[in-house]
Amino acid sequence: MQRLFFLLAILPVMVSCKSGIVYQDYPEVYQNGDSNLWANKIYDDSKWAHDQIAGTGDVFWVRQRIEILENPVTIAGVQIHAFGAFQVYWDGVLIGVNGKIPTENSAEIPGTEATCYSLPDSLSRAGVHVLALRASQSYLTKEQRGIYAKMDLYKNLLTQPLIITSLMNLMSGAFLIASLYYFFLYFNSSKRQLTILIFAVICLLFFTLLILEYIKFYIDIPYTEFFTRLEAIGILTMIIAVLVPLYFTIQFHFKWKKLLLGILATTLLVVYVFNYRHFDRNAQLYSILMWIASTMVVLNAIWQREKGALLVLAGLLSSVVVHQYLVYDFGLFISFTIIVLCMLYLHTIRSRAIEDQYHSSLLLSSRLQLELVKKNIQPHFIKNTLTSLIDWVEESPKQGAEFIHALAAEFDIMNTISESVLIPVRQEIELCKTHLTVMQFRKEINYQWEEYEVDDSEYIPPALVHTLLENGITHSMPMSDGRIRFCLRFLKTEKYRQYTFETKAQNRTPLRQGKGGTGFRYIQARLTESYGDNWEFFSENSPNGWLSTIKIYNK
Amino acid sequence: MMRVLIIEDEARIANRLERITRSFFEGNLSVVEICDSLQKGLDYIENHPIDLLLLDLNLNGENGFDMLGSVVAGSFHTIIVSAYTDKAITAFNYGVLDFVAKPFDQARLEMAFRRISNITKGVEREIKFLAVKKAGTVRLIDISELHYIKGAGIYSELHLQNGKQELHDKSLEKLQQLLPNTFERIHRSYLVSLAMAERILIQPGGRYGLLLKTGETLPVGRYRYKDLKDKLI
Numbered sequence A: 001m002q003r004l005f006f007l008l009a010i011l012p013v014m015v016s017c018k019s020g021i022v023y024q025d026y027p028e029v030y031q032n033g034d035s036n037l038w039a040n041k042i043y044d045d046s047k048w049a050h051d052q053i054a055g056t057g058d059v060f061w062v063r064q065r066i067e068i069l070e071n072p073v074t075i076a077g078v079q080i081h082a083f084g085a086f087q088v089y090w091d092g093v094l095i096g097v098n099g100k101i102p103t104e105n106s107a108e109i110p111g112t113e114a115t116c117y118s119l120p121d122s123l124s125r126a127g128v129h130v131l132a133l134r135a136s137q138s139y140l141t142k143e144q145r146g147i148y149a150k151m152d153l154y155k156n157l158l159t160q161p162l163i164i165t166s167l168m169n170l171m172s173g174a175f176l177i178a179s180l181y182y183f184f185l186y187f188n189s190s191k192r193q194l195t196i197l198i199f200a201v202i203c204l205l206f207f208t209l210l211i212l213e214y215i216k217f218y219i220d221i222p223y224t225e226f227f228t229r230l231e232a233i234g235i236l237t238m239i240i241a242v243l244v245p246l247y248f249t250i251q252f253h254f255k256w257k258k259l260l261l262g263i264l265a266t267t268l269l270v271v272y273v274f275n276y277r278h279f280d281r282n283a284q285l286y287s288i289l290m291w292i293a294s295t296m297v298v299l300n301a302i303w304q305r306e307k308g309a310l311l312v313l314a315g316l317l318s319s320v321v322v323h324q325y326l327v328y329d330f331g332l333f334i335s336f337t338i339i340v341l342c343m344l345y346l347h348t349i350r351s352r353a354i355e356d357q358y359h360s361s362l363l364l365s366s367r368l369q370l371e372l373v374k375k376n377i378q379p380h381f382i383k384n385t386l387t388s389l390i391d392w393v394e395e396s397p398k399q400g401a402e403f404i405h406a407l408a409a410e411f412d413i414m415n416t417i418s419e420s421v422l423i424p425v426r427q428e429i430e431l432c433k434t435h436l437t438v439m440q441f442r443k444e445i446n447y448q449w450e451e452y453e454v455d456d457s458e459y460i461p462p463a464l465v466h467t468l469l470e471n472g473i474t475h476s477m478p479m480s481d482g483r484i485r486f487c488l489r490f491l492k493t494e495k496y497r498q499y500t501f502e503t504k505a506q507n508r509t510p511l512r513q514g515k516g517g518t519g520f521r522y523i524q525a526r527l528t529e530s531y532g533d534n535w536e537f538f539s540e541n542s543p544n545g546w547l548s549t550i551k552i553y554n555k
Numbered sequence B: 001m002m003r004v005l006i007i008e009d010e011a012r013i014a015n016r017l018e019r020i021t022r023s024f025f026e027g028n029l030s031v032v033e034i035c036d037s038l039q040k041g042l043d044y045i046e047n048h049p050i051d052l053l054l055l056d057l058n059l060n061g062e063n064g065f066d067m068l069g070s071v072v073a074g075s076f077h078t079i080i081v082s083a084y085t086d087k088a089i090t091a092f093n094y095g096v097l098d099f100v101a102k103p104f105d106q107a108r109l110e111m112a113f114r115r116i117s118n119i120t121k122g123v124e125r126e127i128k129f130l131a132v133k134k135a136g137t138v139r140l141i142d143i144s145e146l147h148y149i150k151g152a153g154i155y156s157e158l159h160l161q162n163g164k165q166e167l168h169d170k171s172l173e174k175l176q177q178l179l180p181n182t183f184e185r186i187h188r189s190y191l192v193s194l195a196m197a198e199r200i201l202i203q204p205g206g207r208y209g210l211l212l213k214t215g216e217t218l219p220v221g222r223y224r225y226k227d228l229k230d231k232l233i
Helices: A002-015 A154-188 A194-217 A223-251 A257-274 A279-303 A309-325 A328-377 A379-395 A397-417 A425-443 A464-475 A518-531 B011-028 B038-047 B064-072 B085-094 B106-117 B172-178 B222-232
Strands: A023-025 A029-032 A059-068 A076-081 A085-090 A093-098 A114-118 A127-136 A148-153 A446-452 A483-492 A496-504 A535-542 A545-553 B002-007 B029-035 B052-055 B077-082 B098-101 B129-134 B137-142 B146-152 B155-160 B165-168 B183-187 B190-193 B197-203 B207-212 B217-220
Touching (some): A023 A148, A076 A085, A076 A154, A085 A114, A093 A114, A114 A154, A148 A154, A154 A194, A194 A223, A223 A279, A257 A279, A279 A309, A279 A328, A328 A379, A328 A397, A379 A425, A397 A425, A425 A464, A425 B011, A464 A483, A464 A496, A518 A545, B002 B011, B011 B029, B077 B085, B085 B129, B146 B172, B172 B183, B183 B222, B207 B222, B217 B222
Parallel strands (some): A446 A483, B002 B029, B052 B077, B077 B098
Antiparallel strands (some): A076 A114, A076 A148, A496 A545, A535 A545, B146 B190, B155 B165, B197 B207, B207 B217
């Protein structure tokens, strides 16, 4: 944020930089043909054309009179924006070349669009001077852009782009790092979030955009490729204009995502096609469209009371202010930066939420572990078991010993599985069987275990069936033959795996009708822990007693 | 002759309770009934008079502590047999005769049984409320509101702070077993909170009376006079 304020503070200063030379320029004039005389300071060019004459690829001349009003304090320079290749003459003296004008033997070597030349001291005193270009434009002959010359101290001409570029590179460096960080974050994350990827891509595109925009200051791009860069910038802006609202729609759970983005993309393409080659204007339009779409999403988010929405709205509004009061180039990038910063902030909010979620899931896991361990030490189980045990030991020591062994076996299995999140089904069944043995000693009811088509290679969360079994024991009375039967069935289809567990007995009528006890909550929590939302659990009356179904979907 | 009801869902433990009960009361026992759920037990109490209830409060996954009030309002003594020792204080607050923690042995249960026939107080009584059944609901009366209790046959009349009276299903003897030492039996028919006693009146004809702070006078039994006098000084 501080960096941003710094930029905001320094940019208007830079933009309003005045020329270090006081001068007045007159309209430039054009003449096709070639003559060394045309470079001279004193030459009557009054009959020359005021517009660039449709070129044939041949040599032509441009002359412009410039009146320096005050003697410059130090070396003066001139900056020339033009398409083609040319030699620059100042008062008849050759001061520089850009590209190479074609000769009979060689084709034109295109020059670059913007060039700077220092002026000799003796020729830059106050008074009228003549800038003459001997030029050719063999390529892009339809682009009659004319020339534009600008005077300033030579030092300023060199350093101003440097300052701008350094600031913009600072910014783009930050985006590059952010992009790399979020790419790494995305690819190394166990739960890959689309928003992280989108954010990384936006940062990367934004980095590219900034580099492309300012690459002109340090790489000489032949004028023939001038539009390639602008085209690339336009396309990048367009992609960003789609991705930013997309990011917001995901973060803010926007309902009409496809509709909004569809309309946005279509409009962008329409602008691109109908406004072809109006590069600056188009970039403006793209960013306005992006802004409108984002603002719609954010307003909806405020209505939905999404966290961070107000801040993003503030960011969007301030980006408008920046855009209004700064020259296009900076304005666009700074407003983009503000929006990206908003996204970053939003991202930290989401990360925090995910962190909290993770912690609570850890907490849940350890709570479930505890719950499992508690099953066998909770007073109801252990004290009743011990009381029965005393009785067995007193009345028939031999069976008492068997009882102790069964109890030890149950404890053993519990101990083995207590820290696992998933255990083999067979182990679960063993746990149930030892539990039944223990309970048989306690309740003196004939419990029977049945299982059908159980696949031993399957894994399930620990003590799920055990919990159902406990419920079955607690809430059932034996049938007339004194038996209670428990039946576990397994079914595997392409879509899901299903365990059904049936208690075949008479149901007890409970004193109060409760909505699933702690046992059910344990089962549901365990299923969520391992399978997220891809499960179903039912438990209901059945003709034979009680039927519970656990359905686990493959995905 | 004792009529005992055991509410316990663990068959083995129920049988053990029954066996120890039978061996303790021997010929003094007319019925021992076992119910394996609270509901069955409450239904049984509804239809059969009993003298003693052995109750496990955690049956078939249901918490029986909510039912404790209606159980202790009955005319019989209640002994809780439970795995949840942390609930003992609550149980005593409600006025159960004893709380036997699982696992228990014969000696511990017999000690609880002995309290039934033993009027003198052994343990520190924790009772805080007397539960009274009234028009189908159970009302808890704070012991501190209780001035005195008058025996009325198999029932007792609770005389309260605000001058109101409530009927309790337990006999004066049973209430005396439950109430703390600050309650003194001054007469065959009267159990008084000593905190309410003003002074002893000696009335013509060698009769004694106890003047309460409320201005009421209650008769004092001839052979209880000395004990009372000692306690008031």
